[in-house]
Amino acid sequence: MKIDKNVENDGVIFMSIKENNEEASDTAHEGDVTILAIESSCDETAAAVVRNGREVLSNIISSQIALHTVYGGVVPEIASRKHVEKINGCIRAALSEAGLTLDDMDAIAVTYGPGLVGALLVGVSAAKAISFAKNKPLIGVHHIEGHISANFIENKDLEPPFVCLVVSGGHSHLVVVKDYGEYEIIGQTRDDAAGEAFDKVARAIGLGYPGGPKIDKAAREGNPDAFSFPQAKIDGAEYDFSFSGLKSAVLNLINQAKMQGQELNQADVAASFQKAVVEVLATHAINACKEYGYDKLAIAGGVASNTSLREFLEKECAANGISFYRPSPVLCTDNAAMIGAAAYYEYKKGVRFDLDMNAVPNLPLGDRERRFHGR
Numbered sequence: 001m002k003i004d005k006n007v008e009n010d011g012v013i014f015m016s017i018k019e020n021n022e023e024a025s026d027t028a029h030e031g032d033v034t035i036l037a038i039e040s041s042c043d044e045t046a047a048a049v050v051r052n053g054r055e056v057l058s059n060i061i062s063s064q065i066a067l068h069t070v071y072g073g074v075v076p077e078i079a080s081r082k083h084v085e086k087i088n089g090c091i092r093a094a095l096s097e098a099g100l101t102l103d104d105m106d107a108i109a110v111t112y113g114p115g116l117v118g119a120l121l122v123g124v125s126a127a128k129a130i131s132f133a134k135n136k137p138l139i140g141v142h143h144i145e146g147h148i149s150a151n152f153i154e155n156k157d158l159e160p161p162f163v164c165l166v167v168s169g170g171h172s173h174l175v176v177v178k179d180y181g182e183y184e185i186i187g188q189t190r191d192d193a194a195g196e197a198f199d200k201v202a203r204a205i206g207l208g209y210p211g212g213p214k215i216d217k218a219a220r221e222g223n224p225d226a227f228s229f230p231q232a233k234i235d236g237a238e239y240d241f242s243f244s245g246l247k248s249a250v251l252n253l254i255n256q257a258k259m260q261g262q263e264l265n266q267a268d269v270a271a272s273f274q275k276a277v278v279e280v281l282a283t284h285a286i287n288a289c290k291e292y293g294y295d296k297l298a299i300a301g302g303v304a305s306n307t308s309l310r311e312f313l314e315k316e317c318a319a320n321g322i323s324f325y326r327p328s329p330v331l332c333t334d335n336a337a338m339i340g341a342a343a344y345y346e347y348k349k350g351v352r353f354d355l356d357m358n359a360v361p362n363l364p365l366g367d368r369e370r371r372f373h374g375r
């Protein structure tokens with residue numbers, strides 16, 4: 001992946017992401033489906049142009065992370081306001097980098113849930129306005145289905161069925177991708193999502209926000225065996241996760257050290273915590289592949305960019321004869337190319353939303369209502 005980065009006057013990072021292979025053909029072919037995709041569910045405003053689900057013609061991300069860092073987490077109101085400021089610029093940049101106009105688009109796709117309602121509404125309103133003004137089909141995409149579909153972009157040969165470990169700031173799911181757009185959830189978290197655990201522990205040990213990347217970096221200097229943290233197993237639901245016990249164990253360790261006036265090694269705590277999370281995630285995923293009889297495992301979501309998780313799974317998959325798929329880190333965290341990838345398969349199914357499309361903050365994964373009678 002080639003990433004062009006610019007920090008704007010307001011501290012927002014503007015990125016243009018390109019795939020390394022320059023095979024993307026300049027000319028469209030008969031039957032090609034070109035989609036403008038929009039994502040604004042959390043703190044990244046993003047727009048991309050994607051052809052036939054797998055060819056990314058442009059991928060623009062405007063990241064607000066720096067604005068939220070001072071508050072120690074995403075402030076929904078600030079996120080919504082920045083999305084409003086940035087969305088048109090992102091869409092314009094995505095079209096211009098693709099060398100196309102709105103008239104060249106076959107459909108407009110947008111994340112309509114799950115996420116922060118005010119943030120989602122910005123993308124949804126922009127997509128509806130374009131769909132109405134240009135009379136283009138409108139496709140609502142599930143954010144997590146987008147994360148899963150990020151795997152199709154760099155792995156042109158990957159096709160369902162396969163197992164996918166989805167680990168983001170709000171979700172930890174183990175799913176079987178039975179077909180395009182068809183998901184069977186076989187495990188999920190009972191409490192915190194994996195990313196949430198990274199963020200909370202990072203705050204507790206003084207690393208700050210965003211926690212995942214900071215723990216990832218600090219852990220490289222630490223000893224993963226310095227502390228032994230619990231790895232929760234849930235009776236009768238062997239693919240479910242629980243991270244709240246692990247989080248409490250880290251907090252207890254910190255409090256005890258404080259009371260005894262001891263100094264804890266931050267890198268050692270980070271590395272030991274990360275090891276506990278990574279081992280649980282990876283073992284569940286490998287066991288699911290074996291039990292359900294799949295020889296392909298993909299990972300998705302922000303936590304899927306974690307170096308240790310990627311290394312661990314690479315080894316374990318090789319040892320168990322499983323092909324391992326993982327998007328480049330920049331396609332694991334929020335972006336619109338993944339929304340364009342998911343939207344293509346929805347478009348092929350005939351999914352069409354109407355202008356009554358609304359943001360759905362708690363949109364469920366798997367069994368969700370699909371619209372076939374819209375624009």
Ligand code: KG4
Binds near residue numbers: 168171194213
């Ligand atoms: O998928 P994502 O960008 O947004 C959501 O849909 O939630 O995921 C964000 C989450 C945050 O909790 C962040 O701390 C975590 O992904 N994350 C990581 C890493 N990079 C991002 N966690 C562990 N290691 C990383 N390198």
Ligand code: ZN
Binds near residue numbers: 143302
């Ligand atoms: Zn996400």
